[in-house]
Amino acid sequence: MPVPAKLVNVNRSADALRRLRVSPRDLAAAPQITPLLKEAAGGMKTVLSAMRLSSDPAILSFLKKYDALPVGDRSRVPMEAIALAEGIDMVHFLGAVLLSLQAQAVNRVKIIAMTSHPQITRARVKYGLMASGERDRTALDTAMGFLPSPKGPTFIGKAIFGPGRTEADDGGGDDDDDELDTIFPPANAMQQKLTAIRQKMLPETS
Numbered sequence: 001m002p003v004p005a006k007l008v009n010v011n012r013s014a015d016a017l018r019r020l021r022v023s024p025r026d027l028a029a030a031p032q033i034t035p036l037l038k039e040a041a042g043g044m045k046t047v048l049s050a051m052r053l054s055s056d057p058a059i060l061s062f063l064k065k066y067d068a069l070p071v072g073d074r075s076r077v078p079m080e081a082i083a084l085a086e087g088i089d090m091v092h093f094l095g096a097v098l099l100s101l102q103a104q105a106v107n108r109v110k111i112i113a114m115t116s117h118p119q120i121t122r123a124r125v126k127y128g129l130m131a132s133g134e135r136d137r138t139a140l141d142t143a144m145g146f147l148p149s150p151k152g153p154t155f156i157g158k159a160i161f162g163p164g165r166t167e168a169d170d171g172g173g174d175d176d177d178d179e180l181d182t183i184f185p186p187a188n189a190m191q192q193k194l195t196a197i198r199q200k201m202l203p204e205t206s
Helices: 012-020 024-029 043-051 057-068 079-086 090-128 134-144 175-183 187-201
Strands: 154-156 159-161
Touching (some): 024 079, 043 057, 043 090, 057 079, 079 090, 090 134
Antiparallel strands (some): 154 159
């Protein structure tokens, strides 16, 4: 039987880096962003998923290069190497990725909230119909605008929960906020609509 040739140790990571035409020295001197992004819940899979929804030129350039790499190389080179190969500013790129993750998180929250809201409302109605369901009845009446909100508006990021916008809102208008208000209108808007309906229902006086 033929004697197998002497096995040669192959550094596949170094070969992948060489194919990118990025030197180990340049890679070592670059800002290290891969360790930071690996801290994301779900790891790099979550990061790449969020980046796919971005229109930022730096991210689009990165993904074009990333997708062109052999599948085996993608897991062997850090994000810094691909960014260097494309001449992408590392600080701008990191900021763009963070914005992508933020947008993905906001969209997930909205989807979860919107699709779960009917079940929450059903549960509130169920317990609100019970003798001990005063708090659920009050919460429903407040949400529908039959009762005023006992507190001022609550700010969570750009979303405003409570009796509506205040002077703290910049008034610049945000499409996402407008769409969310359409689905879950502020209590003051509901109150105005209900007031108009009540007035129409009142008997006319001579």
